[in-house]
Amino acid sequence: MSNSLFSTEEESPTNEIQLAPWLVLVVDDEADVHTITKMTMSGFTVDNKPIEIISAYSKAEGMIKFKDNPDIALAIVDVVMESEHAGLELIDFVRNELENHKVRLVLRTGQSGQAPESEVISKYDINDYKSKTELTTQKLRTLFYSSIRSYRDIETIERSRQGIHNVLESTSNVLKSSTLSNFANAVLEQIVVLQGYKSQAVYASTFPNPENNERQQYFMASTSEYRNENNLTTYDSLPDEIKTKFDDALNSEKSIKFENGYIAYLKTPSGHQNVLAIISEQDIDDYDLELLELYCANVSLTYEMLLKNEDMIDVQRQLVYLLGEAVESRSKETGAHVKRVSIISEALALSIGLSPEQAEIIRYASPLHDVGKIAIPDHILNKPGKLEGNDWEVMKSHAQIGAQILAKSPQTIFQVAAKIACGHHERWDGTGYPQGLSGTDITIEARIVALADVFDALGSKRCYKEAWSNDAIKNFIIEQTGQMFDPMIADVLIEQFDFFVNIRVENPDQE
Missing domain, CATH: 3.40.50.2300 (Response regulator)
Incomplete structure (x- = not known):
């Protein structure tokens, strides 16, 4: 089994570590x-x-x-x-x-x-x-000593101040797995600063891949010398000396101290191997070694915690999709509709300028837009043709029922899903249900999903209708802009109509 973190098909040229004068x-x-x-x-x-x-x-x-x-x-x-x-x-x-x-x-x-x-x-x-x-010669040398040491101390203080700023800034986002690398980079910079002299460092965490017995990298942090223009550390940017010593530590499963440097090694109970390499201008004392070991242990444990948290979030997302598909199956329809509506909703949200975070929440909340249909009797839910009278009143109740069910959860995704469930049958002109809201009184999430839902439903075969052609769908949306749909969102869909049609093509109904 290869433990190399940095193996490539072609050997990279030697990149010796040289500290600037x-x-x-x-x-x-x-x-x-x-x-x-x-x-x-x-x-x-x-x-x-x-x-x-x-x-x-x-x-x-x-x-x-x-x-x-x-x-x-x-x-x-x-x-x-x-x-x-x-x-x-x-x-x-x-x-x-x-x-x-x-x-x-x-x-x-x-x-x-x-x-x-x-x-x-x-x-x-x-x-x-x-x-x-x-x-004189001696006084000139004394001048050089005192002045350069003074500069060194000032630079250390400045780097420490900036390092603390970076750590505080990154800490606010530590629970977002996508920003953990930034957090680790900032912490690593601060560890180096606290040593009191300039050093270069790289941190990597690996995990065993049971499929091929190779170790794979989870993330990497480094001081600025080894980062590219995107503030990321790449294999090619690392000196061969660090690659070699990382491999030695991984193979021996031990920390390694060498002249002006140290490799800290830690293996967690779940099988993660963590290695921290630091190249220093001076010998690393026992206090610094303890600090480095502590950093290696804490960051790796934090990362494992975030991975578990991400797994839990993935499970929640899967449950949302499964519940949405279960509602669709009661209507004798395929579950691909809820998947397409979620993808279309996210794309619309991004296209009208919502943040990626807002768009992602809408994507994962939208599959529950019809969850209230679980309270609708089958003979109404699957009745061919247009519903009228009492049957129509019962069917309309699904919006309010769904909102009441979802609003009981304090989680953001379910709170947004409640807004969508309650508002996705409202109309821009105020003639929708259940509350008869109009314009921007309807939440933006509900307005987005309302258009995505109708766009996809019109193009899908249902028990009460055949699938519409793309031209017919486009003409209907244009006709209903300002009546059923928010003009801003509808204009975006029409401008990118082929893109949204392709989402339907790439996620077809399963016969």
Whole structure:
């Protein structure tokens, strides 16, 4: 049995993990300053991470470098370049126009009289003021250490703030299985932030497939480095190192610690295997390991809970369909009608601008639109021809009966179904039943299902009629727009008539 999460038919090229260096910008019009700085700081590292020095020789060049590199950690800026205050103008541009308050700005000058320290420090948002003569090799290295560490801490605080925001935002939707991946991504980002240094991480949950003995992926979360433009993690975006170590953890069913990294492994009672890989700039201590294990356990258990909840929702939906079909079977009709009405209703809801959530509820509530017919005697329900007199009054009662039955449940789907049952025989012009409502006094759900119900019923053979032709159906709906049907909804159906006809073709009655 293969435990590989990431196996593909063709091997992807090696994608080694490389942590980005600290960016340091030197802005000075003297070429020797750039050369000496680079030579002095050659091989320099902070937290085992190298630096990369980039150069600008004027205020104008410096502005471009700052625009192109928003993650500059330290900038050493000369005061006098193309003008006496070019450096000061550049600092003002960075802080006030770019609104970059994370970069550590150090003013370096060879002419202190041009920019007195006391005046500059009070007026400009700089972090240090140095004369070129006082920056010896040791003091330059000290400056690099203190400034980059300060930038690192500020970045950690900012990432933590954003991470907490993401978690809170995602938590509001945690019970929606479709947003669990977003929730897991946000939590994973926050776990990395809480460690206090930048790391890269990937989380995956797998389950056994009894049909082919292969393991299949349920979902995956990762830090932003491994996500595509759609904010999703794909196999191709992962480094080979992570794929290999994931496989090792799955095969050994153990957590694995390695240099600057850790694979947390957890298997749940239901057979889910969960693996969390984290690649760090520093060794991971015991506290971080405990945090990672806790994350892996909690997210996997939450996901299993949501899967069970989704299964329960699926059962409820199936019961709704079965009940709707049972009502239809009493009328000696096929159950395909309720399925088609549900699909057509959802499509109409989306076409008139309702949200996907509203449209989905209408889809799953609509099969119960005629549930009140369970109280109608068979001799009336299956009577050939047009109903009249008392028989017609008894038949009309099914709308109110259905609404009363469904309204007893507090669940949203049944509350909406009650509105549909009660209102789907109302007419736009107010001549319908049971309440004689008109226009927008009829709920939007009932107006949608009313049109979907008639559209499909006219095209279906019933005990009291033959199926109508598509042209006859279209002409009838056009004729009844503004009388029986909401003009807005009817216009949408006519505009997309072939699309709705095709729904009927793809879901035929079973003989």
